Amino acid sequence: MKLKVKEVAELVGISVRTLHYYDQVQLLSPAKTSSSGYRLYAEADLEKLQQILFFKELGFSLKEIKKIITSPSYxxxxxxxxxxxxxxxxxxxxxxxxxxxxxxxxxxxxxxxxxxxxxxxxxxFRDNPYEQEARERWGDTPVDEANANLGNKSQEEQDHLAEKWEMYFRKFAELRGKSPDAAEVQEVMREWYDFLNENFTRYSLEAFSGLGQLYVSDERFTKNIDQYGEGLAQFMSEAMQRFAEKKK
Incomplete structure (x- = not known):
């Protein structure tokens, strides 16, 4: 019996958006479709999804998982x-x-x-999975830069940064009912981009877009961001993609 994407999401306990993203990045793209054009997940697809989720639970990035499960020796x-x-x-x-x-x-x-x-x-805490994933995606320099920037700040300055960090997530949570393309959303996104670049590391537009993808592709990030409002990670990810596209 083949399942539609919504049925798989309910069975596994992940979002439909996550499955769509796996399809988009060609990590899990069911070959079968219904007469109505819906993707249909067969037993082999479910087995592959189980493997993906096991690897994710162990801290592997989607990029690493894709390399592993597509290897001829897998x-x-x-x-x-x-x-x-x-x-x-x-x-x-x-x-x-x-x-x-x-x-x-x-x-x-x-x-x-x-x-x-x-x-x-x-x-x-010596092995930070988020830091390791960032190093794999964007190299050592940006991460070392970010760590140095934080290390040079006083506790008071770090507390102030944490407050501004929270403020931006609350701002985006209030805006998530609007289109990611909306001028108001993109203005706050510009502030967010500047905030990250001024206080942590210099993000290229490509790296900023990649960070947005990580918000939805990695459930650890999604869970943390969605604490500010359901669907916020997806909303911010889409808004970050639009911002990067418009600035290129």
Missing amino acids: DVEEALLLQRKMLVEKRKSVEKMIENLDKTMKHKKGEIYMTKEERFEGIN
Whole structure:
């Protein structure tokens, strides 16, 4: 039995927009269509989607996933074994953090004593998945530049940046009922572009457009952005594409 895109979205628990995006970037493009022109997902397509989502959960970028699953040497069974091994390691890491939280609560109650070192057991921010993905997409220089810019700012300046960051997401949330092409939306998008370039790193229009695509292609980003309003990530992504196209 073949399923339409809406049925697959409901089955899997992801958005129709995400499936459309996978089709757009040729990551998952069902070959079959109904007489009405709807995409139809067969069993092989669902198997491929499962692989994509497993890799995404493990922190792989869509670009990496596409390379992996289109490789002539790609073997599904081998991939499943590797994914299981990586998920087990991830589970161990999460269990360590839960254990740390339990100990911390006991420490707060005075039931046990934790040293400074013990408080941070199981917590590792040395490998930032967002930073790694940015390096893969745009190279080391922009990321190093952004880190240096933040490192040179005082705590007060960083707090001010965080406030402005929040302000822009709230602004876009208020505007998301309008067209991404609307003059008012594009004016705020210009401010957002300038804000990122002035305070973090210099984004080319191509990199800015790529950042917008990441907002919808990576569910971690989508989830964080949509906290400000449902559908905000998609709205901002489309507005960023329009901005980049108009400025080229």
